[in-house]
């Protein structure tokens with residue numbers, strides 16, 4: 001998996017090349033229409049090179065003559081640009097996104113760092129690599145409080161999950177959380193949206209079904225020990241007893257707890273039942289988990 005920050009860095013390198021290509025294209029177009037400007041710019045470039053040599057040689061007389069010449073050429077250049085209605089920035093690198101100036105990041109109203117809207121492609125790629133490849137249409141905007149009944153409970157769960165993800169305040173400082181709600185109440189939808197929201201806020205995050213932990217490669221598991229937010233859906237006591245999921249999960253929680261990283265276990269089984277039925281090592285950790 002690549003984090004959103006890694007993907008943005010890669011895109012930035014491409015953007016830099018694109019800006020340069022566009023700059024060269026603009027220069028070519030302008031010169032094709034205006035020979036006089038092209039000749040003047042060539043004369044300026046040549047005078048600058050000669051001046052550089054003169055500076056190295058400490059040839060004060062030549063330096064002074066070249067500086068006068070450069071002043072004249074620059075003034076002539078300005079006149080040509082104005083007379084021909086040419087954009088004076090035609091030979092500058094122009095950023096492609098005015099919102100983020102091609103950095104990929106913007107500050108929200110409250111000052112939080114966010115991924116710029118021009119990076120939807122990076123976000124989509126990041127979502128796909130973060131366990132969300134089957135949830136492309138899931139979006140927090142469509143998570144409605146009144147859907148499936150219990151609007152208050154749904155709203156409260158969303159807000160609490162957001163606070164956990166943001167690590168806001170003492171109350172949400174615990175690393176391990178259990179998000180419990182009855183079956184068919186939109187838990188998966190909300191879990192996916194929280195992971196997406198975290199990534200939009202430039203965090204590293206991953207979504208997986210609990211049973212799928214056994215199918216993830218060692219590299220991915222190692223990364224899951226380091227990312228900011230890990231959401232494990234369909235967590236159930238019996239799942240922890242098969243396919244070495246118990247030890248994988250125990251390991252992950254231990255590493256993540258020690259680093260103070262947020263892990264959310266999503267389940268439709270009451271915590272009491274989980275504690276008595278889970279792999280012993282995990283039961284112990286569940287007792288200290290926060291609940292949503």
Ligand SMILES: [Zn+2]
Nearest residue numbers: 097100116118
């Ligand atoms: Zn942008």
